[in-house]
Structures are given as C-alpha cells and as structure tokens.
Amino acid sequence: MGDETHHHVIVGGSAAGISAALALRRHGFAGRVTVVEAGDELPYERPPLSKALAGGEHAFLHAILPRQAYSEHRITLLTATRVLALDPDRRAVELDDGQTLYADRVLLATGMLARTLPVPGADLRGVLTLRDVRDARELAARLRAGGPVVVVGGGFIGLEVAAVAREAGLDVTVVEIGARPLEGPLGPVLAARMTGLHERAGVRLRTGESVTALIGDTDVTGVRLGNGQVLPAATVLVGVGVRPDTALAEAAGVLCDEGIVVDRHCRTNVPWILAAGDATNQAHPHLPTRGRIEHWDNAMQQGAVAGAVLAGVPESHTALPYFYSEQYGRTLQMYGRPAPGDEFVLRAEAADAVDPVDPAEAGEPADGRFLGFWTRGGVPVAAAGLDRPRELHAARVLIERRVPVHAAALASPTTDLRALAKPSAAPGPLAARLRSRPEARSPHAGDPGIAIGTEAP
Ligand SMILES: Cc1cc2nc3c(=O)[nH]c(=O)nc-3n(C[C@H](O)[C@H](O)[C@H](O)COP(=O)(O)OP(=O)(O)OC[C@H]3O[C@@H](n4cnc5c(N)ncnc54)[C@H](O)[C@@H]3O)c2cc1C
The missing domain is CATH 3.50.50.60 (FAD/NAD(P)-binding domain)
Known part of the structure; x- marks a missing residue:
C-alpha cells in the first residue's frame, strides 16, 4: 500500500485530518504522512469548547491524540503552519514558513469559518x-x-x-x-x-x-x-452560522459549491486532491440531496474513508449522520437528516412518566425527555431524542436497515424499538404485522402529547 517514498499531505489537523492520518496507517500505508495545521495547539476536540467553558481549560481542551501517538504512527505534525497554496501540476504544497512539500496526494480537511455579523460595532471587544x-x-x-x-x-x-x-x-x-x-x-x-x-x-x-x-x-x-x-x-x-473554508481548493481548481464537491470516496474533480469533513459538499445516501454534514462524527468517519482511499482501499462514506448536543446536563442526540415533507412522529410517553400536575406540560414527561422520528414512505429516516440513548440506538438500526415501521407503532410507548431493530425483526413478523395493520394505533394515539403530522424540518 504505497512504498516508503510515497508522501501524502493532509491540510487541517482536526477531526477529519487526524482520522485520515490514522486510517492511512491502519490500512498499511508505509510512506510519509504529514499533517499541516494552522492552529498552534496539539489537535483537539471542538465539541467541548461550547459545553465545558465554565470548567476552565482542562475541561474544554482535550487533545484528539496524545503527542506521542503522532510519532508512534509516524505522522509528521506541523502545527502553527498554514498551507498557502497547492500546485497540482508540480504536486507542490506551499507553506507559510517558506517550505514547499511535494506530495503524491493531498487531502483537504480545512473545515469551517464562523460567520460574523455585518453590522456596525461587530469588531468591538467582547x-x-x-x-x-x-x-x-x-x-x-x-x-x-x-x-x-x-x-x-x-x-x-x-x-x-x-x-x-x-x-x-x-x-x-x-x-x-x-x-x-x-x-x-x-x-x-x-x-x-x-x-x-x-x-x-x-x-x-x-x-x-x-x-x-x-x-x-x-x-x-x-x-x-x-x-x-x-x-x-x-x-x-x-x-x-459558518461557511466552508474552500479558498485553497478553489485556487487549486477544485470544484466548490457551498463546500468542496466530493464523491463518496472523498475524491474531488482534481485527481491529486481529496477532501473530507465539514468543508465538503458530499453525495451521501442518507442525505435527501447533496450537502454538507457539519458534525464531529461525520468528520471522523469521512476522514477515515479518505485515509483508506489514500492508502489504496476503495471505501465509501455512507455512515448515518449523527450528532449530539449537551445543554443543562441533558444530552440531545440525532441520527439521520430529515427533509421537507417527511412525516414527523413524536413518541408518546408512558402514562406514569407524564407530569400529572402542570397543565403546561400536558403530555410531556416530568423529566422533559423526548423522542421523535421522521419517516419517508413509511420508513424511518431520522430520529432525535433528549436523554433517550437506548431507544435512539434502536432507531439508528431501523434507519440504517431501512426497516418500514408504521407511524402509530413509532408513536406508541409500548412498541419495543429494540425488538423491531433485531435482525430477525427486519422485516420479520412484528415489523410485517405493524406494516400490514395501519389501523394498529397505540392507546395513546389521540393524546395531546402525540403529534403525528407533516413537518418541515
Ligand atoms: C464550539 C463547537 C462545538 C461543537 N459541538 C459539536 C457537537 O456537540 N456535536 C457535533 O457533532 N459537532 C460539534 N461541532 C462540530 C464539529 O466540531 C465539527 O463537525 C468538526 O470539528 C469538523 O472537523 P473538520 O476536521 O472537518 O474541520 P475543523 O474541525 O473545522 O478543522 C479544520 C482545521 O483545518 C485547519 N486549516 C484550515 N485551513 C488551513 C490551512 N490553509 N493550512 C493549515 N490548516 C488549515 C484549521 O485551523 C482547523 O483546525 C462543534 C463545533 C464547534 C466549533
């Protein structure tokens, strides 16, 4: 998988770039791997930056890999170094310290830039x-x-x-x-x-x-x-909001359209250049149309595919989109990507979980947890929940396997999602039964807490 004279250069040392570097080694690439990162820190995880701000730097700054892992995997990491230009004809990568690297292939993992407010005072301190x-x-x-x-x-x-x-x-x-x-x-x-x-x-x-x-x-x-x-x-x-950092790609003749345009193998229109992570506009089987997926998990998974492809293994990026958010110690998780016109189904709460006192919370569980699904043509395509990791795990399997489940079954708190998600249940007797009985509605189907309708996401 590439002799020792081969050299791949990765621009951007974050989720996608580091994941790609590790995948190159996992797939047996024996040549040189260089990661060039403009920031001056050891590559770190971004999600804690907005969640653990109160805990001080030790709480919000987590390295993706310990420093010694880079030498163990023979990854040359150049931090505080920016790639200024790419020259596909010379296979040259120009750095801001005056060096030029020559590469067999380049992976662009340049991520996103934050948008600012176009109003007076936007540059004030604070x-x-x-x-x-x-x-x-x-x-x-x-x-x-x-x-x-x-x-x-x-x-x-x-x-x-x-x-x-x-x-x-x-x-x-x-x-x-x-x-x-x-x-x-x-x-x-x-x-x-x-x-x-x-x-x-x-x-x-x-x-x-x-x-x-x-x-x-x-x-x-x-x-x-x-x-x-x-x-x-x-x-x-x-x-x-954010915008994709496509400046290098565009200057090197790479097709960009609200992101660096890639196929499922992370290839761009320029054979020398691949791209992965937030900055890409990708064709993905779980997206209704081409688009960007700006989540940590996507960057890691797509980066791993890019690394495999660079190593000569023709993997495709098809992983179900996933993200999470943490607010007030609660965890929101979402799988899949809904599209306008999908049917939204809110899973009803078991009667004993519903707040019996507060009418403002009618139909909502006292602890505020929730779980919702989006279905397309009777098949779940996305699910989101607050503090519902086990059911979401089952939902993920249903979505990945494209198991048809009737909306009423998804809505009912008595439907065992994990049983539906078992391989034998896809499309086994229970799923088939639920499919064939659209009238099979939960006893809670008419409750105010159950919303079954069409919702633009
Ligand atoms: C505050 C915050 C919180 C988040 N929370 C969550 C969350 O809870 N869940 C979730 O799923 N996702 C979350 N995300 C999104 C997630 O972090 C991103 O999806 C992920 O970081 C994308 O990884 P990436 O490698 O594609 O790009 P990025 O992480 O954006 O990294 C791109 C890197 O490329 C470098 N770079 C760019 N141009 C050059 C150049 N010319 N030369 C050298 N280096 C260059 C940049 O310095 C940067 O380090 C959060 C993001 C932020 C900012």
Whole structure:
C-alpha cells in the first residue's frame, strides 16, 4: 500500500485530518504522512469548547491524540503552519514558513469559518465567535467576569453557551431571527421542547428579531435590535452560522459549491486532491440531496474513508449522520437528516412518566425527555431524542436497515424499538404485522402529547 517514498499531505489537523492520518496507517500505508495545521495547539476536540467553558481549560481542551501517538504512527505534525497554496501540476504544497512539500496526494480537511455579523460595532471587544480554542479562552474569561450575555443566533453552539452562562448565574438573552431556535434542524415540536429547557432556566428568548448594531466605545455594552431596543451586554456571542473554508481548493481548481464537491470516496474533480469533513459538499445516501454534514462524527468517519482511499482501499462514506448536543446536563442526540415533507412522529410517553400536575406540560414527561422520528414512505429516516440513548440506538438500526415501521407503532410507548431493530425483526413478523395493520394505533394515539403530522424540518 504505497512504498516508503510515497508522501501524502493532509491540510487541517482536526477531526477529519487526524482520522485520515490514522486510517492511512491502519490500512498499511508505509510512506510519509504529514499533517499541516494552522492552529498552534496539539489537535483537539471542538465539541467541548461550547459545553465545558465554565470548567476552565482542562475541561474544554482535550487533545484528539496524545503527542506521542503522532510519532508512534509516524505522522509528521506541523502545527502553527498554514498551507498557502497547492500546485497540482508540480504536486507542490506551499507553506507559510517558506517550505514547499511535494506530495503524491493531498487531502483537504480545512473545515469551517464562523460567520460574523455585518453590522456596525461587530469588531468591538467582547463580540466573539466560537470556533477554536483561542475563542473559547476569551469567552471563558469574559463569562468569568460576569454578564449580561447576549447570544445572537439560536443554533446549537449559541444555545450551549447560553446554557453554560445561565448555569453560571449570568443574565442571558438569546436573539433569534427565526420563529424559534433550532427549528431548522429539529422542526417545531422538538425545537419547542429544547427551547423550553432554556426558558425554564431563565434565559430570555427574543425571537423574530434581528440585530442592527452592536453598541460601545472599545468594549461592547449593548445590542441594538431591529425595533430600536438596546439589550445591555458585557459579552456578545455571535452564533449565526459558518461557511466552508474552500479558498485553497478553489485556487487549486477544485470544484466548490457551498463546500468542496466530493464523491463518496472523498475524491474531488482534481485527481491529486481529496477532501473530507465539514468543508465538503458530499453525495451521501442518507442525505435527501447533496450537502454538507457539519458534525464531529461525520468528520471522523469521512476522514477515515479518505485515509483508506489514500492508502489504496476503495471505501465509501455512507455512515448515518449523527450528532449530539449537551445543554443543562441533558444530552440531545440525532441520527439521520430529515427533509421537507417527511412525516414527523413524536413518541408518546408512558402514562406514569407524564407530569400529572402542570397543565403546561400536558403530555410531556416530568423529566422533559423526548423522542421523535421522521419517516419517508413509511420508513424511518431520522430520529432525535433528549436523554433517550437506548431507544435512539434502536432507531439508528431501523434507519440504517431501512426497516418500514408504521407511524402509530413509532408513536406508541409500548412498541419495543429494540425488538423491531433485531435482525430477525427486519422485516420479520412484528415489523410485517405493524406494516400490514395501519389501523394498529397505540392507546395513546389521540393524546395531546402525540403529534403525528407533516413537518418541515
Ligand atoms: C464550539 C463547537 C462545538 C461543537 N459541538 C459539536 C457537537 O456537540 N456535536 C457535533 O457533532 N459537532 C460539534 N461541532 C462540530 C464539529 O466540531 C465539527 O463537525 C468538526 O470539528 C469538523 O472537523 P473538520 O476536521 O472537518 O474541520 P475543523 O474541525 O473545522 O478543522 C479544520 C482545521 O483545518 C485547519 N486549516 C484550515 N485551513 C488551513 C490551512 N490553509 N493550512 C493549515 N490548516 C488549515 C484549521 O485551523 C482547523 O483546525 C462543534 C463545533 C464547534 C466549533
């Protein structure tokens, strides 16, 4: 699998890049492997940056691999080094320290860049985005100094930071331009459940509002909304999305369209260059159309496929998309990717789990847990749940095996998902029975807590 004179260069030392380097060795590649990373830290995990901010650096900075693993696997890691250009004709990789590396193949794992707010005051001190460990250090220091905190954009990173800040006792407002935070990825029913956690924790939600300016002299002191109101702020976290870092790829003649366009083998239109991770626009069997999957697990899995392909093993990236988020000590997990028009099914709660007292929580379990599915043509294609890891594990198998299950069965708390997910049940007697009896509805099917309908994700 490549003699010792071969050399592969990986641009970007994060989930996708490091996973690819390890896979090259796992598949027996004997040549040189170099990872070039612009950041100056040993490659680290990004998810803890928004979840463990209150615990200090030892809590949020976790190396992906210990330093000695790079020498053990004969991976040359160049940190604090940026790739400036790629020249496919000369197979040259130009570095910002003046060196040129020559490579048989290059893997681009350049990830994403945080979007900023295009409004006056966006460069004031205390207006932060959160993408890397330097951002996390600055944000953690500002949170330690106190609030109020305004989070602009109710996506996962913004809400995770809102939860950390609120748990630290700070005054927190989330400004969201849409009808409700997280409606895009989770749909209205589950987004309402997630935002309920924040409201109960005392976070103020300002939905349907845009930000027109950030106020202050040197440090930010306020956030002006479209209606003219100014929210006081000592720190503003801008979580308004990301864009793929495609500059190198584009300059090297690689086709990009909202991401680096790759096939299932991580190949681009330039034979010398592959790509993996957040920055890619991929054709994936579990995506309704080509697109990006911006999750840690995807980057690790797709990176591993890229490493295999670089080593000469023709693997394909087909792993079911998966992500998780942690807020207030609760864990949200999601498998698959819903599409507009999918049928949404909320799994009902067993009667003894439902809050009997609080009418506002009617149909919701007292502990706030939930589990929902999206089905397409009677087949589950996605599932998301809060603190439901065992059932989600079963849901994952149903989705991966494309086992048809009637919506009423998914909705019923008495349906044993793990039994349905057993190999013999796909498409064995129980699944077949549920398929053939669309009228088989749970006794809870008419309860207010059960929503079966069509929902745009
Ligand atoms: C705060 C935060 C929290 C997150 N939480 C979760 C979560 O809970 N669950 C989840 O599934 N996902 C989460 N994610 C997303 C997850 O971290 C990403 O999906 C994952 O990091 C993508 O890995 P990647 O290797 O594709 O790219 P990235 O992690 O973005 O890394 C790309 C690397 O390339 C380097 N680079 C770029 N250009 C160059 C160049 N020219 N030369 C050298 N180096 C270069 C960059 O410095 C960077 O280190 C989170 C992300 C962030 C920022």
